[in-house]
Amino acid sequence: MDSDLMSAMRTLKSSIRVVFSIFILSILFISCEQSNFCLEPQTLSLKGGFYTKDTANKNVDTSVSNANLRFGSNSTFFTNYKNGSKFSFPLSQTQDTIPIIFESDSTSSSENLKDTFQLIYSRELHFISVACGYQTFYTLKNTITTNHVIDSVLIAVPSVTNETNKEHIKIVLKK
Amino acid sequence: MIAKQVSLILILGFVLLSNKLKSQTLNSNPQLESDTSEQIDSVKSKEKVPTFTYYRIGIDLTKIAASFLQNNYNVFEAQADVYYKKDLYFAAEFGYGNSKVSNQYLNYKSNNTFIRLGLDKTFFGRDFKGDFDNAFVGLRYGLAFINRGESTYAIEDIIWGNTNGIIPSESFLAHWLELTGGFRMEIVKNIFVGWNARVKTFINPKKFELLPPSYVAGYGRGDKNTAFSYNLYLLYGFGKR
Numbered sequence: 001m002d003s004d005l006m007s008a009m010r011t012l013k014s015s016i017r018v019v020f021s022i023f024i025l026s027i028l029f030i031s032c033e034q035s036n037f038c039l040e041p042q043t044l045s046l047k048g049g050f051y052t053k054d055t056a057n058k059n060v061d062t063s064v065s066n067a068n069l070r071f072g073s074n075s076t077f078f079t080n081y082k083n084g085s086k087f088s089f090p091l092s093q094t095q096d097t098i099p100i101i102f103e104s105d106s107t108s109s110s111e112n113l114k115d116t117f118q119l120i121y122s123r124e125l126h127f128i129s130v131a132c133g134y135q136t137f138y139t140l141k142n143t144i145t146t147n148h149v150i151d152s153v154l155i156a157v158p159s160v161t162n163e164t165n166k167e168h169i170k171i172v173l174k175k
Numbered sequence: 176m177i178a179k180q181v182s183l184i185l186i187l188g189f190v191l192l193s194n195k196l197k198s199q200t201l202n203s204n205p206q207l208e209s210d211t212s213e214q215i216d217s218v219k220s221k222e223k224v225p226t227f228t229y230y231r232i233g234i235d236l237t238k239i240a241a242s243f244l245q246n247n248y249n250v251f252e253a254q255a256d257v258y259y260k261k262d263l264y265f266a267a268e269f270g271y272g273n274s275k276v277s278n279q280y281l282n283y284k285s286n287n288t289f290i291r292l293g294l295d296k297t298f299f300g301r302d303f304k305g306d307f308d309n310a311f312v313g314l315r316y317g318l319a320f321i322n323r324g325e326s327t328y329a330i331e332d333i334i335w336g337n338t339n340g341i342i343p344s345e346s347f348l349a350h351w352l353e354l355t356g357g358f359r360m361e362i363v364k365n366i367f368v369g370w371n372a373r374v375k376t377f378i379n380p381k382k383f384e385l386l387p388p389s390y391v392a393g394y395g396r397g398d399k400n401t402a403f404s405y406n407l408y409l410l411y412g413f414g415k416r
């Protein structure tokens with residue numbers, strides 16, 4: 001082989017050696033990856049809407065003027081809906097049946113303006129990530145309700161998962 | 176971080192590639208090789224390289240560094256390859272690793288052994304007799320035997336109350352396919368350095384749905400169905416060139 005070529009090869013190889021040693025050093029620094037942080041919630045919400053029946057007995061969207069939905073252990077938590085037609089609240093990750101209290105007028109304490117409905121479902125553990133651990137997926141089985149202001153509670157989409165934009169139940173109100 | 180790593184790998188790749196191409200262009204320059212008989216000789220010597228005679232065995236330096244720097248996992252990876260013929264090498268990679276997860280929501284440990292088998296196909300011819308510097312692409316089949324220990328989990332729920340529980344321990348067999356590429360360069364006689372970049376995908380990802388191991392040695396993050404990784408190998412070569 002030509003001597004010029006041989007010397008060219010030698011320079012080439014020594015330059016590669018330099019590049020390699022830089023590479024090794026840089027690896028030592030970039031090996032420190034950031035630890036994982038949990039950015040996803042562990043609780044999922046059930047979503048639903050308020051409806052009334054029209055003359056043809058079809059369910060149509062309606063909004064409540066000033067209603068409360070009470071949930072949580074001992075019904076200590078509530079959300080107030082003013083002129084809202086959609087709602088959401090979390091389901092229990094420890095029980096298969098939960099009571100929800102619907103107060104059609106939050107200013108009144110009359111029992112006739114209140115209803116309690118039970119949601120009955122099954123639970124399934126769902127892995128989120130190493131950083132976040134688990135959340136619970138649900139499958140709605142049944143609903144039972146008192147009928148002061150609520151006509152019925154219907155299951156529209158039984159599976160409550162991390163999919164958004166699903167309406168799981170419909171609360172059909174009496175007119 | 177990852178972008179930095181990838182760009183570094185790419186830069187290094189281009190430097191080596193362009194140099195190798197340059198040297199090949201020089202080689203084919205008629206002015207430099209006016210003696211055609213010499214050229215024929217060098218071509219013949221390329222073909223005469225016998226099969227299964229030159230072996231390399233080495234370790235992955237990045238994994239050793241990562242084991243020291245990371246609290247969450249330890250891993251050891253080794254590689255062996257053998258020159259088969261023309262532009263083909265048989266490669267085997269194997270190793271061991273363990274990992275642990277310890278945070279407010281999950282606590283568990285796992286460990287595994289793995290083996291990857293496959294072929295590498297090189298891009299360039301030999302610049303001289305016994306030249307094993309080259310760039311390559313390759314395919315691998317990977318297999319890991321994983322033990323995941325018992326796990327405790329906690330779910331925070333301020334509204335209905337917190338939950339916690341235990342996921343029983345489990346053993347699984349994971350297997351995956353990967354595409355790899357990289358370089359090998361002889362820095363001193365019979366001592367090679369080189370890197371591999373790898374992209375891989377599980378063949379049986381459903382196995383891990385309940386609780387994946389956080390790190391699978393030989394693969395990467397157990398909770399990802401597609402993983403990218405790289406190795407920086409230091410290898411010792413022996414046998415007849």
